[in-house]
Amino acid sequence: MKSRGNIAVKIQLTEFGENRKIQWNCAVADQLPYAMIIGRDLIQHLGFVLDFNAGEITWDGVTMSMRSISSQSPGEQAQELQESSSSPPLSVIGQAEARQVEILDADYKKEPLDEQIPDYLSADEQSSLLRLLEKFDTKLLSGTVGSWTGDPYDIPTVPDPVPYHAKPYPIAHSLLGLTKREIERLEKLKIIARDESSPWASPAFVLPKANRTVRLLCDSRRLNKQLVRHPWPMPKINELFRNIPRFVFVTVLDLNMGYYAIHLAHRSSLLTAFILPFGKYRWLRLPMGISTAPDHFQARIDRLLGDLPFVRCYLDDVLIITETDFNDHLQHLEVVLRRLEDAGLTTNVKKCKFAEQEANFLGYRLTTDGIAPQPEKVAAIQRLSATMSKKELCRFIGLVNYYRDVWPQRAHLMAPLTQLTSKLVPWTWTAEHQAAFDKLKASIQRSTLLHYPDYEQPFEIFTDASSYQLGGIVSQAGKPLAFYSRKLTSAQKNYSVMEQELLSIVEILKEFRTMPFDQRITVYTDHKNLSCANFSSGRVMRWRLIIEEFGPTIKYIKGADNTVADALSRLPQDDNGAECNVLTEEIYPLNYSHITQYQSEDETLQAAAVQYPRKFQTKTFGVHKVLLSKAGQVIIPSPLRTAVLDFYHTALLHPGMNRMFLTMSNSVYWPGMRRAVESYVRVCPMCQTWKRSPNQYGLLPEKRHGREPWSDIAVDEIGPYSYSDEPSAPKLYALTMIDLTTNWIEIAPVKDQGAKAASLALDEFWFCRYPRPLRVIHDQGKEFVGKEFQEMLESYGVHVAFAIRATVHTILKASPAQLVFQRDMITDSLFTANWATIYSRRQRQTRRDNERESRARHDHDYRIGTKVLVVKDIRKLPKLAQPTEGPYTVTAVHSNGTLTINRGRYEETINQRRVKPFFEADQA
Structure with a gap:
């Protein structure tokens, strides 16, 4: 089966619940017997359990019966359903509409210029910018296809190329009309033309885009084998960002269909001919997919704008930066727009950003303070579930490496995943890989803002090496400019400690060469021998030549002070003595030598002791003179407070806020210690996930009652019940309907919890007696999501409920029987229901109930990107079981009191009352 490309599809398996959604990349093929075929990769990814003997499918605790294959097409089934049902449930219609993939004609409308003016600008600045843009409105900003001036492009080929003529790819009937209209549009724009003479022909197809437009693509692989590239120095994206100065204003321009602006020579036009089932065409403009196109386009744009120091170009993306004021930025912008218009180019105004202080460019978010990964890209990485194939893992690692300068410890965190991609390592996804995957995503979420380099200031480079990895950071005045980390090769692991430390300096200078070269550089290392200028041995001498190119000053720094670089290169490995000493100091922070050292360095504390001597006292412990409070508590200086909190919370087995504070206050003190304890306990992951908190989150949303009888019913199953206490006594369940x-x-009594029994009871006790409801509300129990019940669409039973039915309801002011039969069931007197009054009365009572219930609950402002814990049903849990699941990231917040969370394998919409917020350290 041939694939014509891939498309991201959002799937909703309603049998397992309407709140679960999956997004998956699916291949598009013609003439499939079904609307979709799910492969083994998706089944494994989701964790489906298929029981063919029982004919059941289980997914995440929900079980349903397998369905038999129908000979009808989906369209015939839908038609039959519509004809057989006088009032199909509205939810069915909505789900059917949501599952449709809508593909529209490609739309290239001109955008109004006034909508592109930033709101934060003053009125005068907005007017000035608008007047400037209006100068170029007719051509450059018109949204039409450009026509680059100059000679047509002649695609270079090998000598005597052999023509290749393919057969056309088949096109699905649903896409045929769309493809023809796109071809007609491109013909009118003179981007392509019909062809009958070219001996060349590559197959072509239409690919739907994420914004529901389409793109014509050609499979030019056979043609590319006979082309000759003339390589042009393409900008390195990381290098490009390192050379951006700190700016005040930034503009991002997107050239409209940039490749199409370049005309092709006639010979080259014949080479690019392509074939469709209904005709043959050739490109008059430079198409995408030609291997020589990027080099040629970048060379042209560099010749056009490359001499402007305030411009950065990467293919059809243009960045204009200004370090001074708004007027200078307008001048820079006008120079660029004038050159582009004179060259015959146009821009896609919708994708342009003018005179902004923040903008997205090549996957990064540029701000006036620094650079960080684009939030949408980070969110996309966060939504990824655990990778289950080697190909998917390679793509994930490639995406992370794209932002390698931004995330510290990247190489260390990725080490288990990187090893798994080797051809020599069998593919087995273990707990170690899952842990590395989770830690890497957590690190990505805490992206560091990288500051712009100031070439008037000196550079500081902190380096370190461990037995398996190099690490380092480039900074200025304590602000990070770039991080570096990578694994050592097998040979490099055998180097001496001094050689590994020196190698870390060499590698970081080479990696960021253009930034510190010919600048004042100080390299800090915790290996004292490197601070001497005496290098020996052949390997070290070669490295010395590299280092001397930069002329750095190498200074020794104590390992305890080189924390950043050390963290990038080191985590505990074997149980050797040195690392045991480090762990001892971390676990027991109440070390008098440390306390006295940090107390003496704390100027604020020393000044307070001199100014208020009655509030302090000193006591000697061995050779250490320790400063205490008046009550005899050890005063903890700032650098040790986090370690002290860690120690007490761990040693006391995760106590609550009050118990931890009372215990600590017997021995230690610092100003604001209670708040520090509360913040620490509040964000402790183990306390949040394992403790059963009495606090309930999520206020009750406004509820709307039905205005007419029989429109909405709710069903549920209760039980099991037994006639005796004997274990062998038969069990009885009941189906309730209201x-x-x-x-x-x-x-209605039902014999088991199966979908068949529930459907028969609902049919017999409700559908056969009362008008058919428009909507049936139920939970996700297997008896309701099963095949028989869903096909039946609701049934409820009657039995032993007369006393309840004949009792006057305190809110309705009438019995259910009076409302249903319009007469009193005891006195046989007539009764007329005022439905408007009943509706109003029920709404008022429901509002009062909601307010009463909400007073006992905590309101929380959930935001996209924050995390929540899903609270399990404690009634069904063993005493020592974990009462929560997660944490999971919130991907959407809805006005009806629900959230959409990313559960890893799928997204689920869940009521806020079933979750509680998960607090992280930065939320303390």
């Missing part, structure tokens, strides 16, 4: 407007109830 009309949500009149409160009329039916209860």
Whole structure:
């Protein structure tokens, strides 16, 4: 089966619940017997359990029966359903509409210029910018296809190329009309033309885009084998960002269909001919997919704008930066726009950003303070679930490496995943890989803002090496400019410690060469021998030549002070003595030598002791003179407070806020210690996930009752019940049904929790007696999501409920029987229901109930990107079981009191009352 390309599809398996959504990349093929075929990769990814003997499918605790293959097409089934049902549920219609993939014609509308003016500019600045843009409105900003002036492009080929003529790819009937209209549009724009003479022909197809437009693509692989590239120095993206100065204003321009602006020579036009089932065409403009196109386009744009120091170009993306004021930025912008217009180019105004202080460019977010990964890209990485194939893992690692300068410890965190991609390592996804995957995503979420280099200031480079990895950071005045980390090769692991430390300096200078070269550089290392200028041995001498190119000053720094670089290169490995000493100091922070050292360095504390001597006292412990409070508590200086909190919370087995504070206050003190304890305990991951908190989160949303009887019913199954206490006694279940407007109830016995028994009971005790409801509300129990119940669409039973039905409801001011039968069931007197009054009365009572219930709950402002814990049903849990699941990231917040969370394998919409917020350290 041939694939014509891939498309991202959002899938909703309603049998398992309407709140679960999956996004998956699917291949598009013609003439499939089904609307979709799910492969083994998706089944494994989601964790489906297929039981063919029982004919059941289980997914995440929900089980449903397998369905038999229908001979009808989906369209015939839908038609039959519509004809057989006089009132199909509205939810079914909505789900059917949501599952449709809508593909529209390519749309290139001109955008209004006034909508592109930033709101934060003053009125005068907005007017000045608008007047400037209006000068170029007719051509450059018109949204049409450009026509680059100059000679047409002649695509270079090998001598005597052999023509290749392919057969056309088949096109699905649903895309045929769309493809023809796109071809007609491109013909009118003179981008392509019909061809009957070219001996060349590559197959072509239409690919739907994420914004529901389409793109014509050609499979030019056979043609590319006979082309000769003339390589042009393409900008390195990381290098490009390192050379951006700190700016005040930035403009991002996107050239409209940039490749199409370049005309092709006639010979080259014949080479690019392509074939479709309904005709043959050739490109008149430079198409995408030609291997020589990027080099040629970058060379042209560099010749056009490359001499402007305030411009950075990467293919059809243009960045204009200004370090001074708004007027200078307008001048820079006008110079660029004038050159582009004179060259015959146009821009896609919708994708342009003019005179902004923040802008997205090549996957990064540029701000006036620094650079960080684009939030949308980070969110996309966060939504990825655990990779289950080697190909997917390679793509994930490639995406992370794109931002390698931004995330510290990248190489260390990725080490288990990188090893798994080797051809020599069998593919087995273990707990170690899952842990590395989770830690890497957590590190990505805490992206560091990288500052712009100031070439008037000296550079500081902190380097370090461990037995398996190099690490370092380039900074200025304590602000990070770039991080570096990578694994050592097998040979490099055998180097001496001094050689590995020196190698870390060499590698970081080479990696960021253009930034510190010919600048004042100080390299800090915790290996004292490197601070001497005496280098020996052949390997070290070669490295010396590299280092001397930069002329750095190498200074020794104590390992304890070189924390950043050390963290990038080191985590505990074997149980050797040195690392045991480090761990001892971390676990027992109440070390008098440390306390006295940091107390003496704390100028604020020393000044307070001199100014208020009655509030302090000193006591000697061995050879250490320790400063205490008046009550005899050890005063903890700032650098040790986090370690002290860690120690007490761990040693006391994760106590609550009050118990931890009371215990600590017996021995230690610092100003604001209670707040520090509360913040620490509040964000402790183990306390949040394992403790059963009495606090309930999520206020009750406004509820709307039905205005007419029989429109909405709710069903549920209760039990099991038994006639005796004997274990062998038969079990009985009951199906309860209630009309949500009149409160009329039916209860039906069912023999088991199967979907078939529930469907028969609902049919017999409700559908055969009362008008058919428009909507049936139920939970996700297997008896309701099963095949038989869903096909039946609701049934409720009657039994032993007369006393309830005949009792006057305190809110309705009438019994359910009076409302249903319009007469009193005891006195046989007539009764007329005022439905408007009943509706109003129920709404008022529901509002009062909601307010009463919400007073006992905590309101929380959930935001996209924050994390939550899903609270399990404690009634069904063993005493020592973990009461929560997660944490999971919130991907959407809805006005009806629900959230959409990313559960890893799928997204789920869940009621806020079933979750509680998960606090992280930066939220303390």
